Structures are given as C-alpha cells and as structure tokens.
Amino acid sequence: MPSSSSNIVTYSPAYTIVPTYECFNRCSYCNFRTDPGQSPWLTLAEAEGILQQLQSQNVCEILILSGEVHPHSSRRKAWLQRIYDLCELALKMGFLPHTNAGPLSFEEMQKLKYVNVSMGLMLEQLTPKLLNTVHRHAPSKIPELRLQQLQWAGELQIPFTTGLLLGIGETENDWWETLAAISELHQHYQHIQEVILQPHSPGNQQSFNAQAFDPHKLPEVISKAREILPADIAIQIPPNLLKDENWLLACLDAGARDLGGISPKDEVNPDYPHLQEQTLKAILQPAGWKLVPRLPVYPQFHSWLTKKLAKLLIFFLLPSSFASFAPSRFI
Numbered sequence: 376m377p378s379s380s381s382n383i384v385t386y387s388p389a390y391t392i393v394p395t396y397e398c399f400n401r402c403s404y405c406n407f408r409t410d411p412g413q414s415p416w417l418t419l420a421e422a423e424g425i426l427q428q429l430q431s432q433n434v435c436e437i438l439i440l441s442g443e444v445h446p447h448s449s450r451r452k453a454w455l456q457r458i459y460d461l462c463e464l465a466l467k468m469g470f471l472p473h474t475n476a477g478p479l480s481f482e483e484m485q486k487l488k489y490v491n492v493s494m495g496l497m498l499e500q501l502t503p504k505l506l507n508t509v510h511r512h513a514p515s516k517i518p519e520l521r522l523q524q525l526q527w528a529g530e531l532q533i534p535f536t537t538g539l540l541l542g543i544g545e546t547e548n549d550w551w552e553t554l555a556a557i558s559e560l561h562q563h564y565q566h567i568q569e570v571i572l573q574p575h576s577p578g579n580q581q582s583f584n585a586q587a588f589d590p591h592k593l594p595e596v597i598s599k600a601r602e603i604l605p606a607d608i609a610i611q612i613p614p615n616l617l618k619d620e621n622w623l624l625a626c627l628d629a630g631a632r633d634l635g636g637i638s639p640k641d642e643v644n645p646d647y648p649h650l651q652e653q654t655l656k657a658i659l660q661p662a663g664w665k666l667v668p669r670l671p672v673y674p675q676f677h678s679w680l681t682k683k684l685a686k687l688l689i690f691f692l693l694p695s696s697f698a699s700f701a702p703s704r705f706i
C-alpha cells in the first residue's frame with residue numbers, strides 16, 4: 376500500500392487527432408501507417424467538428440499524432456502548416472495541444488513551439504542494430520536523428536516526452552543505454568517531463584512476427600529506469616498494453632506514476648482499447664492509489680511557455696473556469 380504522500384498516479388484527459396496516417400517510413404511493427412497518398416489529410420473543418428463535440432467532455436489535451444511526409448517532399452511544408460493550423464485551432468477552441476509528428480527540422484520545431492504546450496518523440500531504442508531489422512525501411516528511426524531532436528527540444532526549451540519501445544529485438548543493455556542517454560540530455564537541458572515505457576504489443580496490421588513484450592519483465596525495467604533517470608522525470612506506462620490489473624499495480628509499485636493520455640482510441644495500438652477513468656479508478660483505489668488528471672505540460676515548465684499559451688493554462692488551473700471540468704483538480 377503506497378503512503379498518502381506518494382500515492383498519486385496521473386493521467387491526461389486527452390483526444391488524439393491524426394492529421395494523416397500516411398508515412399514514408401515502414402517500421403515492421405507499425406499498426407498506424409498507410410502509404411503516401413493513401414490517407415487524405417484531416418481538414419480544418421473536419422477537425423473543428425470533432426473539437427466542438429469535445430468541448431462538452433472532460434478533454435484537456437489534444438494529441439496531434441501524425442504519420443510523416445518525407446523531409447524532401449514538395450508536400451512537407453503544407454504538411455507542417457496543416458499541423459500548425461490544427462494546433463492553433465485546438466488552442467482557439469480551448470484545448471492544449473501536444474504534437475508528435477516524427478523528427479522535425481530545428482525550424483519546424485521552433486515553429487510548433489508557439490502552438491504546443493509540450494511535444495514528444497519516442498527514442499524507442501538507440502541501438503543501430505535495429506536498422507537492419509524492424510527499421511530497415513524507416514529512415515526516421517536513425518538513432519542519431521532522434522537523439523538530436525531531444526537536444527533541439529532542450530535548446531528550444533520545449534517540455535518534452537520521450538520513451539522506449541520494448542521488445543522489438545533489442546537487448547537489456549540496450550534499454551539501459553537508451554535510458555542513460557535520456558538522463559544525460561535531461562541533466563543538461565532539464566526538459567524531459569516523462570519517459571514512456573511501451574511494451575511491444577502485436578496488432579493486426581504489422582508484419583513483424585514477434586511475441587508481445589513479457590509483462591512480467593516490465594516492473595523490473597521500471598525499477599532500473601527509476602534508478603537511471605533523474606527523479607523529476609515521471610515514468611509513464613500505457614495501462615491498455617498490460618495484460619491485467621495486477622501487472623498495472625506491479626508497475627506502480629516499481630515506480631511508474633503516469634498513465635499517459637487517456638482518449639477513446641489508442642491510435643498507435645488500435646487493437647488495445649484504452650481503459651477509461653472509472654475503470655482505472657476501480658483498479659487503483661482499492662490498492663491505495665489516487666488517480667489525478669494532469670495537464671500535458673508539467674508545472675515546472677509553465678514558465679517556458681509563450682505568454683499566449685500560459686494565459687490559456689490559467690483556464691485549467693483556476694477553480695470555476697470550466698464548471699464541468701473542476702480544473703483545480705489538475706496538477
């Protein structure tokens with residue numbers, strides 16, 4: 376049973392908007408992508424319709440999750456602009472955007488900083504061995520390119536989420552090396568708010584033929600990650616990818632404290648529906664854990680936001696701003 380001072384587990388009430396499923400990479404474990412040209416881009420009118428419906432629901436974060444248009448494509452500029460416009464629309468309609476759209480140029484990141492309260496990119500694994508296997512046809516998965524994103528996020532003072540994908544052909548040592556690299560960058564820039572430990576969970580669309588990551592191993596990985604990562608980085612686990620509630624509780628006992636964005640659909644793992652707030656509470660409360668919603672930007676980073684973004688945060692932090700949402704519950 377956790378002590379009352381350390382029994383808080385957070386999640387972000389979120390909704391995922393996908394500008395496009397098209398992606399020029401072909402990671403063999405992917406259950407998200409379509410080929411370039413096969414997924415019409417989400418229009419602003421369509422997004423506005425979705426966001427209007429969300430205004431009466433307990434949603435705070437809009438996760439903008441996109442497949443990638445090749446950096447040298449003539450459509451790249453329009454793609455980034457569409458992401459920017461979707462973020463701006465979400466802000467106008469009272470939501471807080473967090474974008475994860477693959478590796479970006481420094482200028483692209485700089486542009487999106489103005490319309491995002493935080494951004495993210497999974498490091499997955501740093502070992503180059505995966506470029507010969509699951510990432511053979513995924514130029515965006517070059518480890519140096521992804522590490523550079525973390526560095527640029529630090530230079531630009533963008534609160535950042537990253538993480539590891541576990542069980543795609545790496546070794547245990549590869550986990551510790553990847554975590555050590557995140558830790559080192561954070562010690563320099565102090566910008567990583569959370570690290571996701573995502574177990575590989577096979578889906579219907581993927582060609583990668585491997586078992587799901589053994590959930591029995593996850594608490595051990597979390598404990599070691601807790602030793603490697605600085606204490607101000609939260610460890611996030613996706614509850615829908617754990618086999619059962621006992622493993623969720625074991626992960627919390629091992630040091631995980633965040634359950635990520637909980638939205639109607641897990642777009643990356645569409646075969647694994649999210650557990651909703653009431654279900655999670657029913658699992659956590661009897662074991663002494665308190666589930667609390669959080670914003671997509673952690674409190675220590677509020678001073679990094681532009682004035683415009685910081686103003687919007689006030690609506691979520693002051694009591695009675697959003698009557699239906701009791702925003703003072705947020706941390």
Ligand code: SF4
Nearest residue numbers: 398400401402405408
């Ligand atoms: S995992 Fe991401 S980068 Fe890889 S193919 Fe799927 S959408 Fe593209």
